[in-house]
Amino acid sequence: MKSLILQTATRSLVAVMLLFSIFLLLRGHDEPGGGFIGGLVGAAAFALYAIAFDVQSARRMLGIRPQMMIAIGLAMAGGAGIISLLASEPYFAHLWYHTDIPGFGEIHLGTFLLFDIGVFLVVIGVTLLVILTLSEE
Amino acid sequence: MGILVAVLSGFLVALAAPWLTRWFGDRVGWVIALLPLSITIYLLTFIPDLADGGSVRYSIEWIPALNINLSFHVDGLGLVFALLISGIGTLIMLYGGGYLQGHHQLGRFYLYILMFMASMLGVVLADNIITFFVFFELTSLTSYLLIGFDHNASKSRYSARQALLVTGIGGQFLLVGLILLAIAGGGWEFSVLVDQADVIQDHALYVPIMFLILGGAFTKSAQVPFHFWLPGAMAAPTPVSAYLHSATMVKAGVYLMARINPTIGGTDLWQFVLVTFGAATMLLGAYLAVQRTDLKQLLAYTTVSSLGTLTLLIGIGTDVALKAAMVFLVVHSLYKGALFMVAGTIDHETGTRDIRVLGGLRKLMPITSIGAAVAALSMAGIPPLFGFIGKELVYEAVLDLDTFAIIIAVVAVVSNILMVVVAGITGIQPFIGEEKETPKHAHEAPASLYIGPLVLGTLSLVVGAIPALIDTSIMEPAVSAVAGQPVEVTLYIWHGVNAMLIMSIITVAVGVVVFMGRQQLRSVTNQTNLLAALGPEAIYAHLLAGLDWLSRTQTKIIQNGYLRFYFLTIIVVLVVSAIYPLMAYGNIQLAGDLSDVRIYEWVVVAIVLMSAIMAVRAQSRLAAVAALGIVGYGVATIYILYGAPDLAMTQILVETLTVILFVLVLYRLPQFATLSERGSRIRDAIIAGTGGLLMTLLVLVVSNERFYDSISQFHAEESYPSAFGRNVVNVILVDFRAIDTFGEIIVLAVAGIGVYALLRLRLWEDRSEEK
Incomplete structure (x- = not known):
């Protein structure tokens, strides 16, 4: 049951959804969003692709096994805390880097972002692990 | 600083071990041995300081709030143990490379054994009692991995688990004992507690402290009745047996008793317990040893006996006895490490460890036989080997006892006679007499296999002379x-x-006579094997079987595989446990003020309610799923109306993905075959209704009562100044409560992998059915 309309729409939708998921991830600290929500949107994009085409293509587009994404995500989230430890701060006391980009405004970067990207990856990984495996069965 | 590096470097090199093995191939043993060798040399530099009566402390803060510091203390006791660990460790790293040459998991072996070595160094050098405990438990864990190294054999897995359970349970007692000790003595460092000996020994908690700590020491050092795990641990590769289960780990319990002796030792109770258990272990170990025909089993049981000797000596506690304990400790490590390595070499070269089919190897393996003979002579206590000095001191210490000197002396002599016999069986017999047919034709072992016994034998000889x-x-x-x-x-x-x-002369003379009649001795002592059915190992097996039965039974009842039953259980438990406190303490005000509720909010609520009813009454799965989806979106709408956009977005996304999941699963399932019976529907309705009512009441109570000031104020105020984020929800997730979030994503990952495993398991079964 492959629908040409769904496939055509999906091609452009997936790109928008993935961009949107990263947008949600990055704005999360100040506006509604964050790693968890962004991850769910990202996972939905791949799930849509898997439904419109097939699981194999979705896996090819992902380019990495979901298990690996989970592992990398956990390592990033846990590693964010370890960076603080190396700087003699308590675990997960985030480190900050502040800068001012002219015409753009103040930017706060920190290990929190590493942590949130970790959450993002774990959420995508787990959701896709379940959905893709289920649809293959 | 150097001490810290010496202890922790093992862990770092351990992590690199698999790569080192790949780079250096068969010669990796020689490379890895450099680490323990340099640690040994570093430790030797402490000797002049310590000989002058000094000691070295090094401490860095770890968890200061809990009085846990990474503190190390090098004194005479720690140094002797550390030298044995790193020195014998050097030889074992070499030996392991030769013994497991070409093994496809050699890298893993080095990973485990280096971690073990580092943990063991931590045990004997730690000053903080919690640090000590952490390393102590690490040795149990690494030992578990090493015993189970051959993880395809169920015997290995069983033995590994047995060792872990026995030493692990002992470790729990030890932890409680150490904490009580710190409370009683008002300090968390061994070096501080030792000055509080009087306070601790008069403390009301002294007796429990002593028994709890001894619980840890006796299980670790295989004292009767916990001795049975040690012979089981022989399932490990021989380098492991030579290192962990003769020279080092099993002595961690002895180390603990020696370390704690000036603090809680010396009382009548202490002496009574240690002398009784030590003497019993000494005799039983030696007695059980002579029945065996497997080289490693023989050595394992004599190790049990020697550990008993050490416990006995520490229990006696006089200067002579402690002198004997320290000398015998070194004596035993030197000869037992060597004999184990020889046993492994024989196994490696001939393909068997059964003493009944071994003989005449001296011509085929001349160098190994020299190492074996020297070690056996030291074990038998023949001058001028170090073993002779050790045995003389043991006898002197035993004769020094005030009470029961005769009984203990007889026990000591009998045990030592049996030791002489075992020394003959393991170190001499395989090499003398006629050459026998073995599964493999023996050749002299490579250098990496005979260097260990030779070095240890030479040391026995030199320090003996x-x-x-x-x-x-x-x-x-x-x-x-x-x-x-x-x-x-x-x-x-x-x-x-x-x-x-x-006494020495009698021991050796009788020992030689008994050695001649060893076959008769074996058949006579084998008669008592029937008693094993009542022994501690049988009790352990029964307990384990009982535990299995209990888990199976309760799993069958509580987790019977029906999702609806799980929900039923969860809701019933929740209702039952919450209803009393709610009624007793809750201030329920049903008449809320509803005038603020807008008309569109009523509409959303009405939609949610109607969809819920539809979901229950639906005749097809798809309808039920769709109705539930509407409930979810309705709730999300309420979140939006009440200013929780993050929550609403999450809810909507989760609902969407859930529907996708349902659809994926649904169209594979058959139609509803039967709808549930009227009776069970009524039961479910009552339980669901009660659950819902309870939640409603809880929400009302929670919004009326505040036991503590709300923390939201703090979060809202601090969000930007300290975490530079304006979205409080996200700041809480990634910063204020980051560890919670970390825990949650770990749970998520575990759940995902669990689902994956279940699905793949099904696939695999399907495939095997197709074939």
Whole structure:
């Protein structure tokens, strides 16, 4: 049951959804969003692709096994805390880097972002692990 | 700083071990041995300081709020143990490379054994009692991995689990004992507690402290009735047995008793317990040893016996006894490590460890046979080997006892006679007599396999002949540390003719006679094997079977595989446990003010309610799923109306993905075959209704009552100033409560992998059915 309309729409939708998921991830600290929500949107994009085409293509587009994404995500989230430890701060006391980009405004970067990207990856990984495996069965 | 590096470097090199193995191939043993070798050399530099009565402390803060610091203390006792660990470790790293040459998991072997070595160094050098405990437990864990190294054999797995359970349970007692000790003594460092000995020994908690700590020491050092795990641990590769289960790990319990002796030792109770259990272990170990025909089993049971000897000596507690304990400790490590390596070499070369089919190997393996003979002579206590000095001191210590001296002396002599027999069986018999047919034709072993026994044998010989090499420099600080006061140690090989010498002569003479009649001895002692059915190992097996039965039964009842039953259980438990406190303490006000509720909010609520009813009454799955989806979106709408956009977005996304999941699963399932019976529907309705009512009441109570000030104020105020984020929800997730979030994503990952495993398991079964 492959629908040409769904496939055509999906091609452009997936790109928008993935961009949107990263947008949600990055704005999360100040506006509604964050790693968890962004991850769910990202996972939905791949799930849509898997439904419109097939699981194999979705896996090819992902380019990495979901298990690996989970592992990398956990390592990033846990590693964010370890960076603080190396700087003699308590675990997960985030480190900050502040800068001012002219015409753009103040930017706060920190290990929190590493942590949130970790959450993002774990959420995508787990959701896709379940959905893709289920649809293959 | 150097101490910290010496202890922790093992962990770092351990992590690199698999790569090192890949790079250096068969020669990796020689490379890895450099680490323990350099640690040994570093440790030797402490000798002049310690011989002058000094000691070295090094401490860095770890968890200061809990009084846990990474503190190390090098004194005489710690140094003797550390030298044995790193010195024998050097030989074992070499030996392991030869023994497991070409094994596809050699890298993993080095990973485990280096971690073990580092943990063991941590045990004997730690000053903080919690740090000590952490390393102590790490040795149990690494030992578990090493015993189960051959993880395809169920015997290995069973033995590994047995060792872990016995030493692990002992470890729990030990932890409680150590904490009570710290409370009683008002300090968390061994070096502080030792000055509080009087306070601790008069403390009301003294007896529980002593028994709890001994619980840890006795299980670790395989004292009766916990001795059975040690022979089981022989399922490990021989290098592991030689290292962990003779020279080092099993002595961690002995180390603990020696370390704690000046603090809680010396009382009548302490003496009674240690002497009783030590003597029993000493005799039983030796008795069980002579029945065996497997080289490693013989050595394992004599190790049990030797550990009993050490416990006995620490229990006696006089200066002579402590001197004997430290000397015998070194004696035993030298000869037992060597004999284990020889046993492994024989196994490696001939393909068997059964002493009944071994013989005449001296011509085929001349170098190994020299190492074996020297070690066996030391074990038998023949002068001028170090074993002779050790045995003389043991006899002197035993004769020194106030009470039961005769009984203990007889026990000691009998055990030592049996030791002489075992020394003959393991170190001499395989090499003499006629050459016999073995599964493999034996050749002299490669250098990596015979260097260990030769070096250890040479050491036994040299320090035996010239004990002045180590008596004041190494042994004296060690004995003083165990005694808690300076003790002079001078060792002589010749004491003149006295009671001890006569006992020694009797021991060796009777031992040789019994050795001649070893076959008869074996068949006679085998008669008592029937008693094993009542022994501690049988009890352990019964307990384990009982535990299995209990888990199976309760799993069958509580997790019967029906999702609806799980929900039923969860809701019933929740209702039952919450209803009493709610009624007793809750301030329920049903008449809320509803005038603020807008008309569109009513509409959303009405939609949610109607969809819920539809979901229940639906005749097809798809309808039910769709109705539930509407419930979810309705709730999300309420979140939006009440200003929680993050929550609403999450809810909507989760609903969407859930519907996708349902659809994926649904169209594979058959139609509803039967709808549930009227009776069970009514039951479910009542339970669901009660659950819902309870939640409603809880929400009302929670919004009425505040036991504590709300933390939201703090979060809202601090969000930007300290975490530079304006979205409070996200700041809480990634910053304020980051550890919670980390825990949650770990749970998520575990759940995902669990689902994956279940699905793949099904696939695999389907495939096997197709074939």
